Amino acid sequence: MLAFRIVLIGLLIGFEVDNSSLAENDSALILTPLIEGGRIEEARRRADVHLNGFRLFNVTSYSGFFTVNTEFNSNLFFWYLEAAENKTTAPVMVYTSGWNASSLFGLFNLNGHASIEGFRAHRRHHSFHKFCHMVYLDHAVGRGFSFTEDDRGYRTDQEGIAEDMFSAVVQFFRLFPELKGNGLYLGGASYGGKAALSLAHRIHNSNESGLLKGVFLSAPFIDPVGQMGYGDFLTSVGLLGRVSRRLFDREESAIRQLVSAGNYTESGKRIGRMIFGRESTLAQATGFVLSTNYVYDRPYDMDWEGWMEVDDVRAMLHVGARRLSDGEMASARLAADIARSVTPTLEQLLAAGYRVLMTGGQLDLVCNHPALVRLLEALQWPGKRGFADARRKTLMDGALPGAYLTAYHNLAYVLFLASDHSPEIRNPDSVYAIVRNFLRGVPVEEWSLK
Structure with a gap:
C-alpha cells in the first residue's frame, strides 16, 4: 500500500521544507480579502495544498479559511479535494462531521483520500473525491481549526451555524466559479446532519437555490428526542x-x-x-463507554490529530499557528440546540423536491435502525404514503446480503449490514457505491453495492 512517513519535523519523505514557505504560512491563510479583492488566481495559488510541489497521493486540493463574520472575526476552515474523474461535470459535496468533530474527522476516518496510522498516511481507495468535488467544511467556529476572536462569535443554534456555512459556500463558489453549474450536495454525519439540513434550508431560501440538488445524511442525529427509545x-x-x-x-x-x-x-x-x-x-x-456500536465498544483511530501537529503538514494546510480545538466552547454554546429537532426542515426539503439519501448501520447504538425508521415514518411530506408502502430491496454483497434499500420518489434509506455509526469504516466499498449512485443520479432501481 502506498504510504509515506514523516521521519523528522521539517522533513516529509525526503522533501526539505523551504523556510520562506513556513514563514508565509506562519499565519493562517484567510482567503476572504483576496476573494473580495478579485484576486482569485492568487487566492487559489496560495490555497494549493502541496509541499514543494509534492501532493499527497497526487490529489489536487486546496485549504484555508473563509471569514464568515467580520464583526467577530469568525473563520471557517475547509479542505477541498478536486474530483479525480469528470472534473468539469462532477457534482460538489460540502461535507461536515458530527458533534465535537472537525471536518477532518470525515476526511481521515470516513471518506477522504487518506487515513493516518501513527505518522504514516495511507491511500484510501474508496475516497469520495473520485466521483465528486469534496469540500470538508467545519460546521461551527470553535471546532477543528475554525475560530473566532470574540466569544459572541460562537453560534447557539442551527440558524447561526447555517448562516456561517452559507457565507463559506458562497465564497467557495467565488473561488471556484467553474464548479457552480455542477450541482451541489450537502453531506452530514451524525449531529452534522443537522448542519447539512439547516444549510440546505438556508440555500433553498436564497438567490443561490438553483445550486442545491440534494442532501446525504449518514446515521443522522437530527431528532434526538424522537430518536430516543x-x-x-x-x-x-x-x-x-x-x-x-x-x-x-x-x-x-x-x-x-x-x-x-x-x-x-x-x-x-x-x-x-x-x-x-x-x-x-x-x-x-x-459498560459501553461509546455509543457508536452495540457489539464492539472500540474508539475511533485518531492518529490524524497528532499528524496535524507536524510543522510540514500544518504548512501544507495553511493553518498557521492555529491548533485543533477540542470543541468544548462551541459545544457549550450549543447546549440548547441538542434536543431541538430539524425534521420540519427535512420535511420542507423533501416537499420542495430535493433528493435525500439517508444511511444507517445495523450495529449503530445512538442512531439505531428502529429509531431511524420511526423518524422516517413520522415525516410529513407528499411521499409519506408511497414511502411507507415501498418494498424493501436487498442489495447483495457478493453471495451475501450487504444492505437494504427503501426508496420512494426523492427519498432513499439504506441500512448497511454489519455496520455501525460510521458505515464508511465497516463497509467502505458499499457506501462508496451507494453515494456514487446517488450523486450521479442513477435510478434507485439500478442501485447496487458494486
Whole structure:
C-alpha cells in the first residue's frame, strides 16, 4: 500500500521544507480579502495544498479559511479535494462531521483520500473525491481549526451555524466559479446532519437555490428526542436488564417533560449524560463507554490529530499557528440546540423536491435502525404514503446480503449490514457505491453495492 512517513519535523519523505514557505504560512491563510479583492488566481495559488510541489497521493486540493463574520472575526476552515474523474461535470459535496468533530474527522476516518496510522498516511481507495468535488467544511467556529476572536462569535443554534456555512459556500463558489453549474450536495454525519439540513434550508431560501440538488445524511442525529427509545432498543439487543431498563425509561420521560416545558438547555445536557461518556447512564448500565456500536465498544483511530501537529503538514494546510480545538466552547454554546429537532426542515426539503439519501448501520447504538425508521415514518411530506408502502430491496454483497434499500420518489434509506455509526469504516466499498449512485443520479432501481 502506498504510504509515506514523516521521519523528522521539517522533513516529509525526503522533501526539505523551504523556510520562506513556513514563514508565509506562519499565519493562517484567510482567503476572504483576496476573494473580495478579485484576486482569485492568487487566492487559489496560495490555497494549493502541496509541499514543494509534492501532493499527497497526487490529489489536487486546496485549504484555508473563509471569514464568515467580520464583526467577530469568525473563520471557517475547509479542505477541498478536486474530483479525480469528470472534473468539469462532477457534482460538489460540502461535507461536515458530527458533534465535537472537525471536518477532518470525515476526511481521515470516513471518506477522504487518506487515513493516518501513527505518522504514516495511507491511500484510501474508496475516497469520495473520485466521483465528486469534496469540500470538508467545519460546521461551527470553535471546532477543528475554525475560530473566532470574540466569544459572541460562537453560534447557539442551527440558524447561526447555517448562516456561517452559507457565507463559506458562497465564497467557495467565488473561488471556484467553474464548479457552480455542477450541482451541489450537502453531506452530514451524525449531529452534522443537522448542519447539512439547516444549510440546505438556508440555500433553498436564497438567490443561490438553483445550486442545491440534494442532501446525504449518514446515521443522522437530527431528532434526538424522537430518536430516543433507548430502553426498548438496548433491552432488545440484550444490553439491559429489567432494573437498568427502568433507569432509561425514567430518564427519557424526564427529558420529554423538559422539552415540553421549553427547557432545551437542560434537556440537551441530560441527553448527553444519558448516552455519552464514561459517566453516562449508558456506561453505568452496560459498560459501553461509546455509543457508536452495540457489539464492539472500540474508539475511533485518531492518529490524524497528532499528524496535524507536524510543522510540514500544518504548512501544507495553511493553518498557521492555529491548533485543533477540542470543541468544548462551541459545544457549550450549543447546549440548547441538542434536543431541538430539524425534521420540519427535512420535511420542507423533501416537499420542495430535493433528493435525500439517508444511511444507517445495523450495529449503530445512538442512531439505531428502529429509531431511524420511526423518524422516517413520522415525516410529513407528499411521499409519506408511497414511502411507507415501498418494498424493501436487498442489495447483495457478493453471495451475501450487504444492505437494504427503501426508496420512494426523492427519498432513499439504506441500512448497511454489519455496520455501525460510521458505515464508511465497516463497509467502505458499499457506501462508496451507494453515494456514487446517488450523486450521479442513477435510478434507485439500478442501485447496487458494486
